[in-house]
Amino acid sequence: MKFRFCGEGDCPDWVLAEIISTLSNLSIENLEQLSDLVALRICGQPFEESKIKSLTSTLTNEGKTAVACIHFMLINAARYSCTESIFGEEIQQLGLPKDHSAAMCRVLQSHSAAIRQNLIDNAFKINELQSIRDISSPEHTPPNYTTLELKISQELVDGLPKDTTHIINVERAQMKSLLAEMKLAREVMRKYEDKTDS
Numbered sequence: 001m002k003f004r005f006c007g008e009g010d011c012p013d014w015v016l017a018e019i020i021s022t023l024s025n026l027s028i029e030n031l032e033q034l035s036d037l038v039a040l041r042i043c044g045q046p047f048e049e050s051k052i053k054s055l056t057s058t059l060t061n062e063g064k065t066a067v068a069c070i071h072f073m074l075i076n077a078a079r080y081s082c083t084e085s086i087f088g089e090e091i092q093q094l095g096l097p098k099d100h101s102a103a104m105c106r107v108l109q110s111h112s113a114a115i116r117q118n119l120i121d122n123a124f125k126i127n128e129l130q131s132i133r134d135i136s137s138p139e140h141t142p143p144n145y146t147t148l149e150l151k152i153s154q155e156l157v158d159g160l161p162k163d164t165t166h167i168i169n170v171e172r173a174q175m176k177s178l179l180a181e182m183k184l185a186r187e188v189m190r191k192y193e194d195k196t197d198s
Helices: 013-021 028-042 049-055 061-079 084-093 098-121 172-197
Strands: 128-134 145-157 160-171
Touching: 013 061, 028 049, 028 061, 028 098, 049 061, 061 098, 084 098, 145 172, 160 172
Parallel strands: none
Antiparallel strands: 128 145, 145 160
C-alpha cells in the first residue's frame, strides 16, 4: 500500500513493526506526551531525557526505537502536508488503535506548521560541519599525519539528529590537496553568491 504520510510510498518495515509492537502498547496519554516531546525536539528544543525515560519505562531499548518511529512519522507527515484526518486513517491502517491515532493527530495538528518551517529553515543543514580544529600532538598523531577534530551539527545517528565530534588522522600530503580543493570550491560558491546578489 502507498501512504500519503510516506510521500505516496510504502511504509518502511521497521516503522510498521514499531507501530504494532511498541506504540500500540503505550498508554494513550504516554504516547501523546512522548509524541509532543519528539515534536518539540524536531522544532529545535532540547530533549527532556528524564521525561522520555519515564514515559517509555515499560519499553525495551529505553524507548529509542519508539522515539525514532514517532520522529519519522511526524517529520514525514509535515513534509508531505498530510492532513490530520488522512494521517489518522493511514496509521490506523498500519495497526495503531483509533484512540492512539487520535492522540498522534492532535500532536501533528499542534506542531505541523512549526515542523514544516523548521524543515525549510534547516534544509541542507543535516550533517553540517560546525568547526574543524587541528589537535595534532607528538604523543597521539602518527608521523607525517595531522589529527583533526570535526564537530558535526545534526548528524543522523540511528535515524535521529545529534551533535557529534569525530577525530580523524589525515596524511599531510593529502591535507595540501584538500586545502586546494576547498579553496577552489569556495571560489565557485562566491561566483554563485555574486549572481544571486545582482
